[in-house]
Amino acid sequence: MSTAIRSCRVADIEQAPTIDALVAEYVEEAGVPEMGPANPQWEQYRQLEAAGHLHCFGAWDDETLVGMCFVLISSVPHFGVPFASLETFFVTKSHRAGGIGLRLLRTAEGLARHYGLKHVMATAPAESALSVVLPRRGYRESNRVYLRVLDDE
Template identity: 40%
Template sequence: MTVTIKPCTVDEIERNPHFPALAREYASEAAIHGLPAPVEKLAAYRLIEASGCFQGYGAFLDDDELIGFVALLLPVIPHYGVAIAVSESFFVAAAHRKSGAGIKLLRAAERQARQAGSPGLLVSAPYGGRLARVLPHLGYRETNRVFFKEMADA
């Protein structure tokens, strides 16, 4: 079985027959207590894509089964005045995590970040998760921690 990484539009990801199951698995694994359940706002992704600040990549098994994805945002951050690449969503199905798909997706995101002129790539990882343990071995360093406080009255 071969894993292939391909640039994908939002529509290509959405139309893939394997996307609904992958999105459900991602939503259950990436949920943050106190935030609403993840629901893909594909129209918002399309707007960002139309602005030129989005690039998606899909990981495909045997060229058609979507097993992972990375959504890369490339906005110009006012604080720095340059495009900073950020992996907004990054996921590989648990059954395929030893396939190399995650590293291949990450490398595709890094190439896109370089091409966009970004000085680096920001990748968030669930606290204590496997990705947080792997990233330092791939040249990433922890720079910040994100804290969350639930607004009970919101």
């Protein structure tokens, strides 16, 4: 079977039998240890979806979820520019060959175009597979994300 990209609801991702394994692999590769273990906030995702700000795509190998992309539609208040942000973008290592990740990325970009957006932002862990793919697709590094864990100073 070939892997297909499908627009789906948050519930489809949340209820996929492989979601726990997919999230575990995502965290292993792209997690932020200081934030603790993965704890997807499904209700928050559903609220964003209901408000029209979040769109989901799944990569499905038959009925097995092997990748996901959550696209958040927002704006930068300082510039007044709407944009699409890849809030979550991940494909299992076992399904990356064959271009499924690029197809998933193109699908997210197509959604942005559908809404008339000119900008797509994505974050990627330093030196990850995604950090190699994005520049090849025309993305440029525009900012760096820094994290500080606040203690009881």
